Amino acid sequence: MIFADAIFIIIVLVTLAGALMTVLSGSIIYALMGLVTTMFGIAGLYVYLNAPFLAMMQILIYVGAISVLIAFAIMLIGPLYKRPKEWSYPLKLIAAAVVALFSFFMFAKVMLKAQWAVLSKPFAISTKDIGRLLFDRLTFPFELISLLIVVAIIGAVMLSLYSRGEK
């Protein structure tokens, strides 16, 4: 299975390269391009794991909606691309390091603790299974998330109304 391993490694490298570009690039629009690359990499991992529905949803939502919205916001705030990245505040660096280390150790602990089951047959999850899971067994969390999103939408609308001066 050298071929499959090679593909897996390439996908992971692309994902990591995108993530590094997001964090390190000096210009906000290149950071966005890095984010898009990462999202495609994650979609590639889903395809590798035989879950094409999840992969397509990943691209549709994270590239099609979220990245485009971020890009739209970048366009509205003006030409920042000529400004170098500010590493000036030491506090910023310390805060970033603390957050990064904390999440690294947390994920490491979870990953090391988990029991990885070895499947006898190839893993496959169909769109139908996902639908059953979401609307049958996990209806309550699903509805809770919907409620959260509705609250966020109403909040955004209220904020934009207030900033326009209409009360």
Added chain:
Amino acid sequence: MCDTIINIVNIVGKEVVRTVVGLIGVFIVVLGNAIMLTWTERKVAGHIQRRIGPKEVGPFGLLQSFADSVKLLGKELLTPANVEKPLYYLAPTLIFVPVLVTFVVIPFDGFLQVKDINTGILVILAFSSLTVLSILIGGWGSDNKYSLIGAVRSVAQNIAYEIPLLLSLLPIIFMANSFSLRDIAEAQRGVWFVVYQPIAFLIFFVASVAETNRTPFDLPEAESELVAGFHTEYSGMRFSLFFLAEYTNMFIVSAIAVTFFLGGYQGPVLPGVVWFFIKTYALVFVLLWFRWTFPRVRFDQLLNFSWKILIPVSFLNLLVTGGILKI
């Protein structure tokens, strides 16, 4: 000769050969379609305005597009001084990815399809978002106010019209019970879905005109205000890649409309692939017709129409369809 081909097929495997042959076919269709459509567009425009259109090069001016493409190939590739180079070069290439991916899942006939993926329509919708992204970075990287305004408009428009586009396809997916384009075409053996879902068809068609930036909604490249919109700074082959993508997108939205609402490749007497192209080009003709019939809408009209009319109507349509199917 025949033995050699069979040997090659046996060595590399049927799927690989099918994919390679399919991709070559896709390239031929993309180029042939663009060359034919530029000629058709000019001819249709001419006759609608009581002119003749191109007539000098070849019979009926048929070779005009070939002459134009040779001219474009020979042109110098100008790169303006202040462009953001990586983005500027990436945009015309990136706009071609969704075009090629989309063609993989379109069923031209019962078995004439590069690959039947069981999440077919999601592949198309997911990758079509790359078009917006490439318009965005092209317009942004050009360092030109017209390009930037064109790109911003394009994003606002695409966000607004992608929602009704998706919502108008969902009732069909309910009825066919599948994401695969071939299953959806097969489900229309008896009655076309346009009979059950006329509202969804209208919403889809309006939204797809907006998604392809065609005339009543061509604000991203409104010639009279923005020079050429997001591709103002592009010349030669880079410009023609944008051009090619635009014409191919017209073909793609028409092909999706045919597959989802007009029975796909089904039809009497003639073979399926002929029916498919007849139906698709009939819809493409309607798109060309729109261009010379309707004036360009204002930007607030465009956004209001989507958010206040199309989206609520398509939600209602979805709700009613779901209710009826459940009963």
